[in-house]
Amino acid sequence: MTTHNTPEDQGTRLEKDLLGELAVPAQAYYGVQTQRAVNNFQLTGVPLSHFPKFIIGLAMVKQAAAQANTDLGLLEPRRNEAIQHACRRIIDGEFHDQFVVDMIQGGAGTSTNMNANEVIANIGLEYLGHAKGAYQHLHPNNDVNCSQSTNDAYPTAIRVGLQLSHQELVESLAALQASLAAKRDEFADVIKMGRTQLQDAVPMTLGQEFGAYATTLGEDIERIAGMFDLLREVNLGGTAIGTGLNAPPGYADLAVKHLSEVCGHPIRLAGDLIEATSDMGAFVLFSGMTKRLAVKLSKTCNDLRLLSSGPRAGLNEIRLPPQQPGSSIMPGKVNPVIPEAVNQTAYQIIGNDLAITMAAENGQLELNVMEPLIAYKIFESMRLLRRAMDMLRLRCIDGIVANREQCRAWVDQSIGLITALNPYIGYENSTRIARQALETGVGVLELVQEEGLLDADQLADILRPENMVGPVHSG
Structure with a gap:
């Protein structure tokens, strides 16, 4: 590549590549x-x-x-110094606005790799005292991309980026799980009806219900943390198809060693670089884990919407913290907007997983050219998950209040209460009382007392919270 400024247009510089000259913004890196x-x-x-x-x-x-190439004598120390300087500044958060290529692109990520090579080269050129585009002093391909191909540098960068994002995701998940666990403890004495198939089942506590939400998310903390190891295996040094063409002996091991030091995580070289260059299995598995978590979050939010439905004509067992007026026509209406937003986020993540699956399947021979879509969707899923979990915790879960009286009222009115009495009055009596309660509208407890099946003291003992929500022996 060569470059020069055009006198008629000082706002651009001309650069040249295989296809000819093209104007680039003069200030662009x-x-x-x-x-x-x-x-x-x-x-x-x-x-x-x-x-x-x-x-x-x-x-x-x-x-x-760059450091590996310098160790092997392929890169002059001064050029390495410039590349190191440029990379450190990017790692520190500078120049990110210069990464302008669309996430979805043809070319199996070549445009992304060249965007990085060119930005690093031009930052390095300024460090060396040269103008942007003076590539004879530091070249995007010959120097920054030395001993590399897009086909090993790009997927390795995706894995490193996911490792760096991974901890944030786990932290958001752990914080949400802790918030639900706090509600488990807060609501431990709130008796309510459990439901199956949207029908009354048996009594439980609201704390048990929230405890189940905490448990199901807690399971995924360990599983997502376990996925971290999948991302440590890289094909850096495999170059174009995994054979290592144009990389010197020893380069792959050195590059992976230096990468472990730079990113602060142990990275390991794949045992079969040809397989590792084309296989997207780790991304498929990791994406499947994000989908699993999204499904769990969505189910939990479905429950929150049902439990808070009403407030007068629904279950009304919990109150979600109000976040905004709910209607442009119905005064006083407040909607469960936070759980609704999490539901929609989950659907997006589920769709992302399908896109990743299709892209992974559509690789041919020694390379998968659909990696840009895989990178886009997997980073998006992690970002959406983290934001959704933080939003759900801060704007919903932390502020949930139990409607204790309503929860107990549903228990007292429920036909399902007869199940708790079944060990004491027998199945036939229980069935008859349940049918009579449905037909007459009289409460189960009242009918049991009217027939003298159990007295008030016995009922009070049976219906104590600790006797209603766990295994007990009939007296």
Whole structure:
């Protein structure tokens, strides 16, 4: 590539590549190949910079590769110094706005890789005292991309970016689980009716119900943390198809060693680099885990909407903290907008998982060209999950209040209460009392007392909370 400023237009500089010359904004740190990608791929409107951890992952891979190349004598120390400087600044959060390529792109990620190479080269050129585009002093391909291919640098960067995002996701999940566990303890003495198939079942506590939500999410803390190990295996050094063409002996091991040091996590080289270059199995499994969590969150939010329904004509067992007026026509209406938003987020994540599945399946031979879609959707799912869980915790779960009297009233009125009495009065009596209660509208407890099946003291003992919500022996 060569570059020069045109006197008639000081707002741009001309850069040249395989296809010829193209104007690039004079102040841009990206170059001609990035500009072509911007012109070609105007699809999602979501640029690489939308996912900062991905950008940092790219910089970390380039930093590690440069050091390995210097160790092996392929890169001059001064050029390595410039690349290291550029990568550190990107890792620190600078220049992210220069990563402008659309997340969905043709070319199996080549545009992303070149966007990183060009930005790093131009930051490095300024560090060396040269103008942007003076690539004879520090070249995006010859220097920044030395011993690399998009096909090993790009998927490695995705994995590093996911590792960096992983802890934030686990922390958000753990915080939400703790919030639900706090409600479990707060509502431990609130008796209510449990329901199956939307019909009255048997008594339980509201604390038990919220405890189940806490447990189901707590299971996924360990499982998502376990997925972290999947992301440690990389194909860096495999170059184009995994054979390591154009990378010197020892480069792969050195690059992975330096990458472990840069990102602070142990990275390991795949045992079969050809397989690792084309296989997307780790992404499929990780995406499936995000879908599983999304499904659990959505089910929990469905329950919150049902339990808070009303307030007069629904279950009205809990009150969600009001967040906004609910209607432009119905005064006083307040809707469960936070659980509704989480439901919709879950549907998006489920759709993302399907897109990732299709993209992973559609690889051919030694490369999967659909990796940009996989990267886009998996980063988006993690971002959506984290934001949804934080929103649900802060704007909903923490502020939930139990309607204790309403919960108890449903228990007292419920035909399902007869199940708790069954061990004491027998199945035939229980069936008869239940049918009579349904036909007459008289309460179960009242009918039992009228028939003298149990006296008031016996009923009071049976209906104590601790006797209603766990295993007991009939007296």
